[in-house]
Amino acid sequence: METKKKVVIPRPKPLTSENDPLHIIKTRMVTHNRPATIAGPMVRYSKLPFRQICRDYNADIVYSPMILAREFVRNEHARQADFSRNSSDTPLIVQVGVNNVTDLLKFCEMVAPYCDGIGINCGCPIKEQIREGIGCALIYNPDLLSSMVRTVKEKYKDTLRLETKIRIHDDLDTTVELCRRVCDAGADWITIHGRTRRTRSSQPVNLDAIKYIISKIKDKNIPVVANGDCFQLSDVTRIADYTGANAVMAVRGLLENPALFSGYGRCPWGCIERFWYRTIEYTCLPFQLTQHHLFCMLENMQLSKSLLKELMSTKSLPEMLDWFEDNFELKRYGEKGFGERVEIPYIKIE
Structure with a gap:
């Protein structure tokens, strides 16, 4: 009878100044004269x-998107x-939705060799x-959250960064106490979303809540x-200056305009x-997800409603690509000017 070989997952490599997210967050103001910029997690997107x-x-x-630990490990x-x-996808934080130490440790063992940090979702x-x-439930369970943070950091120390992304409580001093406990447990940094569980x-x-905390x-x-509420590059400095934060995370703003951190007021065609x-x-993207990404970007570019409707009526990736080539000049990778244009290059029909 053949015995199965045990699969050995490699330990993560030591972090360097190039891929250590904690180092980047701490030093961007010195090295780049601005706060660190972070593209936050969006489920699926x-x-x-x-x-x-x-x-x-x-x-x-x-x-990364939030990944449910219980599904991922099983x-x-x-x-x-x-x-x-891939190898250029760094620094990368993999966000996890988790409600127990055991699943979290298994999850970390699986993904640690392929990322630079783990983010515990305490804000969904x-x-x-x-x-x-999972998610916001953890801000009401500080014992469990602190235990998860402490256990991971005791095992991985500085070979893997650990972050918690939280929402605020109605009583801000409760949030302060939560953050202090997470700090004591060994978290490398904390992300604060300045809304409560019920804030739309x-x-x-x-x-003001973030500043106070x-x-x-x-x-x-x-x-x-x-x-x-980070939707423009100017918001990065404004938010950081007002709150005293070391870095600013954008989420919805980037879905509409992935070039936000480069100072583009609207999504450029290069995106x-x-x-x-x-x-x-x-x-690695399903068709409907690809379609919705393109819809969000083109809507931000103020494409007409009639064309947006046509885009959303396409039923497959080849059909959608044909639609793009019928309406716009779409350069391929390697062609001169690829990814550089700002305005929509409509094809003019004589």
């Missing part, structure tokens, strides 16, 4: 092709569907996740990332061409 175009446009650190199909990367407000003890994204982010944990000497190239090259 923060996959490899999209992460790469965010990097093309000055995102210093990029997150299901090979989930691993194939949820996580892909979706009711189904909260019922499972249409309501303004509470920058940062002021109360300064003695812990841990970096803080501010998250919420479209780069996204098409990466999507076809990596072949």
Whole structure:
């Protein structure tokens, strides 16, 4: 009878100044005269092709989508569907939705060789996740959250960075106490989304809350990332200056305009061409997800509603590519000017 060989997962390589997210967060103001810029996690949307175009446009650190630990560690199909990367996909933080130490350790063992840090999701407000003890549920369970952070850091130390992304409580001092406990447990930095579990994204982010929390944990000497309502490059400096944060994370703003951190007020056409190239090259996005990414970017570019409707009526990747080539001049990778144009290059019909 043949015995199966045990698969040995390599330990993560030591972090360097080039790929250590903690070093980048701490030093960007000195090296680049600006706060660190971070492309935050979006369920489904923060996959490899999209992460790469965010990097093309000055995102210093990029997150994966939230991945559910219990599915990932038990299901090979989930691993194939949820996580892909390449050698240039760094610094990368893999965000995890998890509600117990055991699954978190198994998850870290699987992904640590392929990323630079793990982010524990403590901010997802979706009711189904909260019922499972995931996402926002963790800000009401500081004992469990602290235990998860401490266990991972004791095992990996500085070979793997660990972050927690939280929402705020109605009582801000409760959030302060949570952050202090997470700091003591060994987290490398904390990301604060300035909304409560019940605050709608249409309501303004509470920058005063982020500022207050940062002021109360300064003695812990841990970096803080501010998250919420970053839609223009000017917002990065404004948010960081007001709150005292070391870095600023954008999420919805990047979905519409991946070039946000490069100072483009609207999504440039170059994003479209780069996204098409990466999507076809990596072949890791479902058609509907690809379609929605392109819709968000083109809507931000103020494409007409009639053309947006035509885009969304396409039923396959080849059909959608044909539609693009019928309406626009779409350069291929390697062609002169690829990924450089700003305005939409409509094809003029005589």
